[in-house]
Amino acid sequence: MKKMGIKGFRVETCFGGAKCPNRILETGHLVELIVKGFEAENLLGFFQEQTQEPIQYHHEFKTSVSDCPNACSRPQIKDLGIIGAILPKIVDIPCNACEACSVNCKENAIAINTEFKHPVIDLELCVRCGQCVKICPTHTLAIGEKGFRIQVGGKLGRRPKLGTELPGIYNEEEVISILSKCISFYKMQGKNGERFGQVLARFGMNEIINPRF
Ligand code: SF4
Ligand code: SF4
Ligand code: SF4
DSSP: OBOTTOOSEEEEEOSGGGTOTTOOSOOHHHHHHHHHHHHTTTHHHHHHHHOSSOBOGGGSEEEEEESSTTOTTOGGGSSEEEEEEEEEEEOSSOOOOOOHHHHHOTTOOEEEETTTTEEEEOTTTOOOBOHHHHHOTTOOEEEEEEEEEEEEOOBOSSSOBOOEEOSSOBOHHHHHHHHHHHHHHHHHHOOTTOOHHHHHHHHOHHHHOOTTO
């Protein structure tokens, strides 16, 4: 039995499209591709074969796209979370040591060597929000990579879990390829409508996710 509005998948987005100043990139086209990808997979049919109960919201494979690392659409708790990202790089243009980047970085990921007038970025702390690139008056900080961070296997329910982040930043084509491989793996190994995160917990991330497949 199918409940109204239940499609076997769900794609949510943040409100970046409403001219949010934090928005990193336009995600409308990616969202269209994601929906098409899901439609081709017939997840509703898959869930109907898997469970003897009516298909509900909690069965659906959930994806969320946020246009920046503020992650307002909660990609961390979805089966697949997609987050707009800019990785900054330091280019060979003199820095004036104004410290605008270090003062405005909410992650304290930039320090300025005032003696040599040079920024230093801690990539462990940096969340790839790109705000330092926007604010740098000399353009010493530039866009190194622009695309999407990806998190997999997040969920709520009885045992909530945040998604595990894949290393790197991915372009649209790579996001769709990863989505397709995740769904294939889920359909191959998922049992009784369990969440993708439970499948990953059984098999381990390293065994099944090669981030550049
Ligand atoms: S995730 Fe970023 S771009 Fe989207 S609404 Fe939130 S702050 Fe704005
Ligand atoms: S990209 Fe964002 S988090 Fe990373 S250093 Fe720049 S301002 Fe800080
Ligand atoms: S990198 Fe840019 S924003 Fe940061 S201190 Fe230098 S000039 Fe200022």
